[in-house]
Amino acid sequence: MKSLLKIGFAVLLFSSLSCNKNEQKKMVKEESHEMEWSYEGETSPEHWAELEKNSDCLGNRQSPINILDINVVEDDNKESVINLHYSPSTILKKVRNNGHSIQFDFDKGDSIAYNKINYNLVQIHFHEPSEHTINGIRYPIEIHLVHQSKEKYYTVLSVFGVEGEKSEAIEEMESFLPLKKGEEREINKAFDLSRIFPENKTYYSYGGSLTTPPCSETVQWVIFKNPIVISLEEVLKLKDNMPLENYRNEQPINNRLVYLHEL
Numbered sequence: 001m002k003s004l005l006k007i008g009f010a011v012l013l014f015s016s017l018s019c020n021k022n023e024q025k026k027m028v029k030e031e032s033h034e035m036e037w038s039y040e041g042e043t044s045p046e047h048w049a050e051l052e053k054n055s056d057c058l059g060n061r062q063s064p065i066n067i068l069d070i071n072v073v074e075d076d077n078k079e080s081v082i083n084l085h086y087s088p089s090t091i092l093k094k095v096r097n098n099g100h101s102i103q104f105d106f107d108k109g110d111s112i113a114y115n116k117i118n119y120n121l122v123q124i125h126f127h128e129p130s131e132h133t134i135n136g137i138r139y140p141i142e143i144h145l146v147h148q149s150k151e152k153y154y155t156v157l158s159v160f161g162v163e164g165e166k167s168e169a170i171e172e173m174e175s176f177l178p179l180k181k182g183e184e185r186e187i188n189k190a191f192d193l194s195r196i197f198p199e200n201k202t203y204y205s206y207g208g209s210l211t212t213p214p215c216s217e218t219v220q221w222v223i224f225k226n227p228i229v230i231s232l233e234e235v236l237k238l239k240d241n242m243p244l245e246n247y248r249n250e251q252p253i254n255n256r257l258v259y260l261h262e263l
């Protein structure tokens, strides 16, 4: 309340053109806060590069992309196969509504190995509908499992969801909802991540970017070809807790290759 009064006071001073330097600073801060990126209107994806001056959002290795099966390169190099060795006792630390998605944070300790590099599991979040498309098809849900290496490179695993039977794993995650924008809830409970992957682990991979500002082009994407099944109610519950259509549009693939790893 106090801060609201202060802002009100600052606005008053600003409009009367008699504000001192400190009050001006406060106004600038307020304005920049209002210009935080979003998925609609003046702060939608088309404006991210203007909003985040030092971002990679206009780069030529951006994500998401549309994956066309006719263009993928089959990769049978066993060395490049991803090793998902999550522990069933991975601790789900907390969940928060960060205003862009519902994000689950994990305790340090769990990791994956990809191309002989270790990436630590950081967080999981959701997009509704999906950001990546396969042969032009957009799925109802895309789950991103974000992993980061010591050198700050990312591997993001992506799992699509289609509507059907309910998923016990998603049901459990959603039991901590609803959350309003900015709200978070402590969980501190073991969660077996292997339950949110499709049985057949055939995947696509390509080099791209974060799909949100600063759109850093430091991401190795691993996208599972087969979706998991989750219920319509589960899709709708996620949708109710996130901005409407929190996905970035397809980005040009340029000269990049997309690999297919049949498993």
Ligand SMILES: [Zn+2]
Pocket: 125, 126, 127, 144, 211
């Ligand atoms: Zn994401």
